[in-house]
Amino acid sequence: MEKLQKNLSSIPVKTWNWLGVNTAVLEADIPAIMDYSKQPVTKGSEKGVTITDIGLHRDTIKFMEKKMDAGASEEMRDFVKKNHNSGYFIEIKEGEKIETPIILQYDLDEKNPTLVDDHFILAHENSEATIIINYTSSCIQNGFHSGVTKVFAQKGAVVHLIKVQMLADQDTHVDAISAITDEKGQIDFTLIELGALQTITGCRTQLAGKNSTGTIHSLYFGDKNRKIDINYVQTHQARESLSSIEARGVLLDHSQKVFKGTLDFIKGSSGSKGKEEEYTVLLSPTVRNRSTPLMLCGEDAVEGQHAVSTGKMDENKLFYLMSRGLSDVEAKKLIIEADFQPILEKIPVIELRDAISTYLRRRLHHV
């Protein structure tokens, strides 16, 4: 257990230890995992989709995993495999375009305070689907979620995976995603990290097929004593692949965040392009904000760029809004909501979007 807690979310290439970004350390103890008795699948029984227990597909998964990066530490994979109390194999049939999003809703409560979920999403050739996994919690203390989600987009398939985390203030959230694309495959992630006392989350995409695309749109919000560790890796393995990472976040109070974003151009990925941007607004003098935008390059015919910008809120915007009669708090709330809006708009379910907005507004009451 100790090894699992210490070696989470490593960056692909290590740097100075004194900066504390090489790995993430889980501070809370891992509780005994109990049953999760609720039914998480709320939408998804459409034609062209099958959602079945992951345990029935271990052999298929094992075969596909051979091509995939681990995505999480060995200890974490073992932990999830042994302890998962929920897990689905979501299969999108060849050529099917699924209009309605598939939704998994996990809601921790006093009777179901621990969740370990293990999912595999397989999108067959030229299929398309949107999957939303939403984590909420009403636990008073020590709610725990840990999970692994794997995504395989076959030739020409498009997968939109949206993960929203709005766990309770004292909860723990440790999540790892690994994904792989075939030729012309596309995987878009929208990853929203708002809750939990400690969040350690990673997403690795292997762009293994020619002309494949991987995007990550990420949003985080830290207040109180929250600690957030985010680790995204886009690995360009094939020619003409495209990737982007766009992250926006707000930190206030005593919150701490480590954002690690890597664009990795493997030899042979010629013609590929990658772009990474992180924009953080700091609202309290006591926050700690760390960013590690890595770019690894073993191929000359590529274009990679990253940019990080950190600072206070734009004073001109604030001044303008306040001159229109808004209070300082109201103006800040409005600016933050406006900053987050382009990413929230990627969520196709209005009810969920509204729920996030309400949740955010409540949390922003004291900015």
Place this chain on the structure above:
Amino acid sequence: MDKKKTVVEDIDRGLYDIKNKDRYRYKASKGLTPQIVMDISKEKNDPEWMREFRLRSLDIYNKIPLPTWGPSLHELDMDDIVTYVRPDTEMKEKWQEVPDDIKDTFERLGIPQAERESLAGVGAQYDSEVVYHSVKEELVKQGVVYTDMESALREYEPMIKEYFMKLVTPNDHKFVALHGAVWSGGSFVYVPPGVQVEIPLQSYFRLNSPGAGQFEHTLIIVDKGAKLHFIEGCSAPKYNVTNLHAGCVELYIKEDASLRYSTIENWSRNMLNLNTKRALVEKNGSIEWVSGSFGSKISMLYPRSILKGEGARAEFNGVTFAAGGQVLDTGAAVIHAAPYTSSNINSRSISKGGGVAVYRGAVKVAANAHHCKSLVSCESLMLDDLSRSDTLPVIDIQNDEVDIGHEAKIGRISEEAIFYLMSRGISEQEAKAMIVRGFAEPIAKELPLEYAVEMNNLINIELEGTIG
């Protein structure tokens, strides 16, 4: 347009590779033991506190593990390294008195000529000790001290004791602990308050002895309101055995003082260059690093600026050129430890023929360092797909009144740029060469003219038939 690979010729090292006979007055045994450290201390006639410091550093060296990050140092075997080689001469103040073979080496490298033409003072180190030091009379009259560390330890002992390895302590990492144990040579500079040294001082380090280490210590104190430009150059001929360079540079920049520290490093390709450089900048002071890394087999070099006083500034301009067989892991770190401090890091790297160039950087802003600004810009140019180029920056901010930006780009020579230049009548080869030289230009222009010329020689792009 067809995608053609650009091939840039390797650096012409002929001048640097001329070896002299390995002649010495004293040479320590290979390896690293308390006895060897005590022998070096005795040979150097150290004061007691320095001898104890060396032994304490050796103890720390033995306790600290190798770094868990960065290039592999597996080929370094301290049992094979000679840590101290005293050249067969005393330190001279007249160039004519330096032994012929050593004198010829430095003359070939253009050192005395540079002194005559454009420098206020020159130091030349050969293997483990400084063999020549001179400084212009008018600077001496103004109280400027520029001497070798061995003399400084005798003549300015209280000052050395106060500052020596206080900024870079032996606990920092393994190779600085090693340095603390076996250091020798290097320069000491003191610029009194208000003195403006308008023309540069320069130290040149030459390692001739095969299988040896060079562990020179450079200590510079620029007192209140003073100004200095210091240049160091390093080179060595190539041997089949591993040579080690673990120097240490400590720069103290007092209130309102400024220091520009320029380095052109061109160690031979059997050298492990594990150097540590640090500057402590007081209120409204400024440090400017200009760094060209071309040589060595492996380099780990990240000058660190600690902005301790309000309004202190740091600037870093670095270019790294990694060719086949080289791993040049370089970069810069800035610690903003006071309010209203600012930093600007500008790094360019070129990798070719299987060379590995890594930018490793850090910008850290302490909780009390409000209203600070930092801008980091890294650009990498890959000339072929055999090479590697990695960018590993970290930004750590602990308050909200900051304005911090970082940007990095990686890629090959832009075809649009080549096309544009060709449309203006320039040949394809010349266009590519212009772009490569232009890429390093922002750093080259920060160097004094003769060094910019040396840098251009180092990038020696053979226009005929090697590009395209």
